[in-house]
Amino acid sequence: MDAFLIQTLNGVVNGLILALVASGLTLIFGIMDVVNFAHGELFMLGAYAGVIWLAVTGNFWVALLAAAVTIAALSAVLQVVALRPLLGRDPLYTILGTFGISLVLQNYALWQFGPVPRKLTEPLTSHFRFFYLEYPYYRIVMALLSAAIIGALWAFLKYGKYGIWIRATTQDRVMAAAMGIPVPIVHTVVFAIGASMAAASGVLFGPLVGVTHAMGADWVLKAFVVVVVGGMGNLAGSILASIFISLLEAYASLIVSPAQAVIVAFIALIVTLLVRPTGLFVPTPK
Amino acid sequence: MLALHDVHTYYGKSHVLHGVSIEVGPGEVVGLLGRNGVGKSTTLKTIMGIVRPAQGRVVFEDHDMGGMPPYRVARIGIGYVPEDRRIFRLLTVLENLRTGLDRQGVTDARREALLEKIYVNFPVLRERRHQAGGTLSGGEQQMLAIARAMMLEPKVILLDEPTEGLMPRMVGQIHEIIRVLHGEGVAILLVEQNVPLTLEVSNRVYIMEKGVVRHHAPAAELRADHAVIHQYLGI
Amino acid sequence: MPAARTDNRGYWIGFAVVLALLFVAPLVLPEFWRRFTTEILIWGLLAMSSDILIGYTGMVSFGHSAFFGLGMYGAAAALLTVRPPNLWLALAYGLVAAAVVAAFVAYFSTRLRDIYFAITTLVFSQIFYVIIFTWTEVTGGENGLTFRQPALGVPGLFAIPFTPVTLHWFVVAIVTISYLLLRRITQSPFGMVLQSIRENEPRTRAIGYAVERYKIVAVMLSGVFAGLAGVLYAVQNKFAAPDFVFFLISGEVVIFNVLGGMGTLVGPIAGAAFFLILRETFSRFWTEFYLIPVGVIFTLMVIFVPQGLLGFARRALNR
Numbered sequence: 001m002d003a004f005l006i007q008t009l010n011g012v013v014n015g016l017i018l019a020l021v022a023s024g025l026t027l028i029f030g031i032m033d034v035v036n037f038a039h040g041e042l043f044m045l046g047a048y049a050g051v052i053w054l055a056v057t058g059n060f061w062v063a064l065l066a067a068a069v070t071i072a073a074l075s076a077v078l079q080v081v082a083l084r085p086l087l088g089r090d091p092l093y094t095i096l097g098t099f100g101i102s103l104v105l106q107n108y109a110l111w112q113f114g115p116v117p118r119k120l121t122e123p124l125t126s127h128f129r130f131f132y133l134e135y136p137y138y139r140i141v142m143a144l145l146s147a148a149i150i151g152a153l154w155a156f157l158k159y160g161k162y163g164i165w166i167r168a169t170t171q172d173r174v175m176a177a178a179m180g181i182p183v184p185i186v187h188t189v190v191f192a193i194g195a196s197m198a199a200a201s202g203v204l205f206g207p208l209v210g211v212t213h214a215m216g217a218d219w220v221l222k223a224f225v226v227v228v229v230g231g232m233g234n235l236a237g238s239i240l241a242s243i244f245i246s247l248l249e250a251y252a253s254l255i256v257s258p259a260q261a262v263i264v265a266f267i268a269l270i271v272t273l274l275v276r277p278t279g280l281f282v283p284t285p286k
Numbered sequence: 287m288l289a290l291h292d293v294h295t296y297y298g299k300s301h302v303l304h305g306v307s308i309e310v311g312p313g314e315v316v317g318l319l320g321r322n323g324v325g326k327s328t329t330l331k332t333i334m335g336i337v338r339p340a341q342g343r344v345v346f347e348d349h350d351m352g353g354m355p356p357y358r359v360a361r362i363g364i365g366y367v368p369e370d371r372r373i374f375r376l377l378t379v380l381e382n383l384r385t386g387l388d389r390q391g392v393t394d395a396r397r398e399a400l401l402e403k404i405y406v407n408f409p410v411l412r413e414r415r416h417q418a419g420g421t422l423s424g425g426e427q428q429m430l431a432i433a434r435a436m437m438l439e440p441k442v443i444l445l446d447e448p449t450e451g452l453m454p455r456m457v458g459q460i461h462e463i464i465r466v467l468h469g470e471g472v473a474i475l476l477v478e479q480n481v482p483l484t485l486e487v488s489n490r491v492y493i494m495e496k497g498v499v500r501h502h503a504p505a506a507e508l509r510a511d512h513a514v515i516h517q518y519l520g521i
Numbered sequence: 522m523p524a525a526r527t528d529n530r531g532y533w534i535g536f537a538v539v540l541a542l543l544f545v546a547p548l549v550l551p552e553f554w555r556r557f558t559t560e561i562l563i564w565g566l567l568a569m570s571s572d573i574l575i576g577y578t579g580m581v582s583f584g585h586s587a588f589f590g591l592g593m594y595g596a597a598a599a600l601l602t603v604r605p606p607n608l609w610l611a612l613a614y615g616l617v618a619a620a621v622v623a624a625f626v627a628y629f630s631t632r633l634r635d636i637y638f639a640i641t642t643l644v645f646s647q648i649f650y651v652i653i654f655t656w657t658e659v660t661g662g663e664n665g666l667t668f669r670q671p672a673l674g675v676p677g678l679f680a681i682p683f684t685p686v687t688l689h690w691f692v693v694a695i696v697t698i699s700y701l702l703l704r705r706i707t708q709s710p711f712g713m714v715l716q717s718i719r720e721n722e723p724r725t726r727a728i729g730y731a732v733e734r735y736k737i738v739a740v741m742l743s744g745v746f747a748g749l750a751g752v753l754y755a756v757q758n759k760f761a762a763p764d765f766v767f768f769l770i771s772g773e774v775v776i777f778n779v780l781g782g783m784g785t786l787v788g789p790i791a792g793a794a795f796f797l798i799l800r801e802t803f804s805r806f807w808t809e810f811y812l813i814p815v816g817v818i819f820t821l822m823v824i825f826v827p828q829g830l831l832g833f834a835r836r837a838l839n840r
Contacts, residue, residue: 035636035639035640082820082824085824086823086824089827091635091636092575092579092581092635093823093827095581095636095639096581096775096779096823097820097823097824099772099775100776100816100817100819100820100823101816101820103772103812103815103816103819104812104813104816104817104820106812107810107812107813107816108810108813110809110810111807111810111813161384161388164377164381164384164385164388165385165388167374167376167377167381168374168377168381168385171374171375171376171377172372172374174336174356174372175366175368175372175373175374176357176374176385177336177355177356177357177360178334178336178356178357178359178360178366178368179357179360179385179386179434179435179437179438180357180360180361180385180386180389180438181357181385182357183355183356183357184355221643221644221647221768224640224643224644225640225644228637228640232636257655259651259654259655260651260655262647262651263648263651263652266644266645266647266648269640269641269644270629270641270644273629273632273633273637273641274629277632277633277637
């Protein structure tokens with residue numbers, strides 16, 4: 001029973017982190033029709049940036065913010081240089097382009113930081129008493145912070161002039177441009193926002209595992225699954241799907257090894273594609 | 287003020303516009319008539335920068351618009367109301383209007399005034415301002431599309447078949463809106479299938495066929511010229 | 522028409538020249554480069570199989586590592602369970618395994634378009650990776666399987682063990698036959714339908730073709746030849762490892778396709794050669810970080826030279 005409760009908490013915590021990663025991916029796909037294969041690498045670079053900034057400032061939360069901003073800037077440059085030229089073309093090319101970028105980034109990290117995992121020290125090490133269980137405070141904070149960031153994103157999109165610009169561009173980029181909205185700039189900004197969310201997830205998740213050059217690969221695969229299961233371009237759907245899949249995976253790892261538990265996510269994908277390809281958590285399209 | 291000089295446009299390999307030349311003077315209402323598929327919408331899209339001309343020039347008030355991205359075209363003063371309206375279905379009416387209203391260099395007071403003016407001209411939009419655009423009826427969406435373009439305070443508005451699919455009563459409303467716009471000095475380039483309406487509101491009319499302009503005359507003259515109307519428009 | 526015939530003659534002359542070079546290669550090249558050439562051919566075959574989907578049908582698949590891997594493990598199964606190790610049985614097992622997996626993947630993925638198809642194939646290859654990686658009793662898990670190289674021969678009649686040179690010739694023969702077969706297929710009415718699906722799927726469907734069925738056959742065709750490449754790899758190297766089922770291999774295959782030129786069949790072989798040569802060259806200076814410059818070159822090519830090295834010759838190669 002303890003194990004079940006702990007796994008439930010783990011599932012929710014991991015689910016919220018995954019939601020943070022997947023939201024960025026969904027946002028980018030929704031507005032630009034770009035499947036960002038490099039998203040996992042942005043997660044990974046965010047974690048490394050967190051390590052560096054932590055060493056520089058000594059404060060985890062400052063490092064988190066600094067890492068997010070650094071990666072946002074980097075990805076804005078990346079989008080302008082490598083992705084903008086690809087935007088008009090066949091979606092095949094954006095998949096290939098972001099794949100190429102992910103290869104370069106992953107190996108660059110391996111080159112710069114080496115294969116030994118880096119430690120990202122968590123800011124809180126105490127545990128929280130939950131009935132007769134002990135659960136790390138830090139994980140609770142991770143979950144809350146992820147939820148807060150997603151909430152902030154949602155509020156930004158719903159209210160405010162730029163939120164309207166982003167939503168309009170997502171729905172109809174030609175008409176958005178015809179209304180004077182600077183669509184290419186909106187694209188770059190949204191890409192940077194999505195990237196910074198991935199980076200933040202990387203920093204938050206970093207303390208739980210070592211920070212290595214390959215840590216993004218698993219996440220990006222799961223994030224893709226989430227984006228499809230949640231409904232491509234549907235923000236609320238991908239959040240629900242993230243938690244759902246992470247819970248399933250957490251429970252599955254009670255029975256099989258964690259390496260095998262990942263299949264759960266893939267099975268969810270297949271079921272979705274067979275039964276309800278527009279997304280499990282999407283209301284039936286009218 | 288707005289002129290196309292010998293414009294050729296392609297969709298992929300398809301040569302749609304074969305040297306189109308059109309002019310719109312300040313405050314004029316210019317009609318563009320022709321059967322389906324002759325390139326009327328493509329002409330508007332070329333002006334907006336949505337498609338690039340392969341040859342020829344598009345000039346607006348001394349700006350050569352070759353290669354200008356659509357958002358700049360909108361910002362220098364050209365409004366666009368496309369076929370199918372294309373309002374933002376998931377945004378509310380007010381949010382739709384705000385896409386044009388939230389521009390740089392416009393004071394809050396002026397924004398309020400613009401919005402008020404629109405609500406006065408289109409009372410149904412005030413009523414439905416917090417409703418999602420997709421829930422509006424066809425006629426209401428058309429109102430919204432036009433109102434949205436007006437938020438840019440453009441010097442020219444490109445109207446693409448505004449009466450398509452509308453009930454006769456609404457056609458009258460469109461006529462009224464065009465009159466109001468004209469009264470404010472906004473020039474209009476009106477693409478239409480509705481010949482009588484076009485002849486009534488326009489100063490001049492171009493008739494297109496297979497990607498070229500075949501005939502050009504003041505509306506008054508064309509109203510009487512049934513032969514030409516029959517030849518190019520089949521009525 | 523004389524012009525076409527002359528062009529075709531030029532094509533066949535070029536083909537003969539390349540074939541002659543490949544035949545002579547193992548006799549004149551040092552050991553390392555001989556193996557290298559053989560490997561290029563095997564990866565080239567894999568990339569060629571992928572070209573059927575990417576270049577001719579317009580479907581990006583990231584699942585080729587699964588077909589390749591199953592071909593490899595299928596051959597391993599034959600070579601480990603049946604004594605003496607039999608080449609033809611290895612081929613049979615490998616091809617069947619790959620075909621079964623291809624059918625499975627095809628059934629689920631072909632009803633989806635573009636990105637969904639790509640993601641699904643990726644996910645499937647990962648599923649197979651996890652299964653192979655964790656099912657240690659059967660697949661050897663992380664360490665893979667090793668086995669003896671079979672001899673070329675007919676059981677009961679004769680058996681000639683392979684030398685590196687004869688193995689190379691065997692691979693050249695198989696790859697050449699595969700190329701000619703695939704070329705025939707892409708130029709057939711079936712191939713024309715595939716290309717029409719690539720150009721305009723809705724219109725192809727509207728004309729009345731059962732697009733899904735064509736896609737399924739395309740995936741299976743592609744999968745079988747990918748499996749063939751896997752068998753060849755197993756026979757050449759005498760081992761099978763889960764690394765080859767990891768989706769990065771699929772990614773590399775797609776890179777070969779893009780670098781070499783999609784829709785040309787030989788382009789991907791050239792792309793594989795180009796990639797492997799780049800890797801060799803950069804490894805001299807950058808050791809294991811060769812993917813940084815290679816990745817940059819790849820990305821630049823996607824942006825500026827999307828037709829690939831042989832793309833300019835696409836029409837000529839498809840005549």
